[in-house]
Amino acid sequence: MSITLYGSKPSPYVRRIRMLLHGTDFEFSVVNVYDDSGRADYAKITPIRKLPLVVDGDKTIFDSHVIANYLIEKLNLAPVTLEQHNLISGVDAVTDSLIILFMGKNSGLELSKDTLIFKLQYERIHDTLTWLEKEAESGAFSEWNYAAISLITLIDWVEFRELYDLSDFPNLVAVRNNFSDVEAAKSTLPE
Numbered sequence: 001m002s003i004t005l006y007g008s009k010p011s012p013y014v015r016r017i018r019m020l021l022h023g024t025d026f027e028f029s030v031v032n033v034y035d036d037s038g039r040a041d042y043a044k045i046t047p048i049r050k051l052p053l054v055v056d057g058d059k060t061i062f063d064s065h066v067i068a069n070y071l072i073e074k075l076n077l078a079p080v081t082l083e084q085h086n087l088i089s090g091v092d093a094v095t096d097s098l099i100i101l102f103m104g105k106n107s108g109l110e111l112s113k114d115t116l117i118f119k120l121q122y123e124r125i126h127d128t129l130t131w132l133e134k135e136a137e138s139g140a141f142s143e144w145n146y147a148a149i150s151l152i153t154l155i156d157w158v159e160f161r162e163l164y165d166l167s168d169f170p171n172l173v174a175v176r177n178n179f180s181d182v183e184a185a186k187s188t189l190p191e
């Protein structure tokens with residue numbers, strides 16, 4: 001039985017898995033978790049109600065990291081090193097904080113830097129992007145691997161949703177530009 005990936009087209013976490021699965025036979029089932037009926041249907045297959053989710057035969061797998069580990073082994077891809085895991089944790093920290101800001105905005109809240117929940121996100125985003133920028137400058141994302149894939153999904157999504165000004169982070173944007181002709185990246189752009 002072939003793999004089914006549940007997700008949305010703009011989601012950066014889902015896109016990582018679409019890129020890993022590029023070139024393999026899989027079904028992409030689009031879910032809208034911000035729509036009440038879409039979320040109710042989705043809740044029947046996952047209690048955590050987050051995207052992505054993969055069903056492979058009798059296995060249901062939550063969370064992009066667990067899915068990525070599963071696919072890397074199943075598809076015989078290069079294992080993720082400790083250094084790459086740290087880079088991915090940095091990318092996740094920024095992605096998660098931006099999701100909180102995005103949800104705050106969509107909930108009609110004022111994203112004030114004086115409000116604790118938002119202040120924490122702005123601080124984390126700034127410090128982590130600054131660290132990732134230095135890592136990128138020293139070549140940490142020069143190879144096509146899961147860390148580079150994760151970063152690309154963040155940069156494209158930030159630009160797609162106009163979430164953050166990336167002009168202080170030219171090396172991060174350059175990583176995305178460097179791989180923009182790779183088919184797995186080109187064919188999965190957020191829309």
Ligand SMILES: N[C@@H](CCC(=O)N[C@@H](CS)C(=O)NCC(=O)O)C(=O)O
Nearest residue numbers: 011012013033050051052063064065
């Ligand atoms: N740690 C999770 C994060 C996934 C995540 O936050 N996905 C977002 C979409 S990009 C989501 O499902 N948001 C819906 C919600 O939080 O209710 C992973 O790596 O899969």
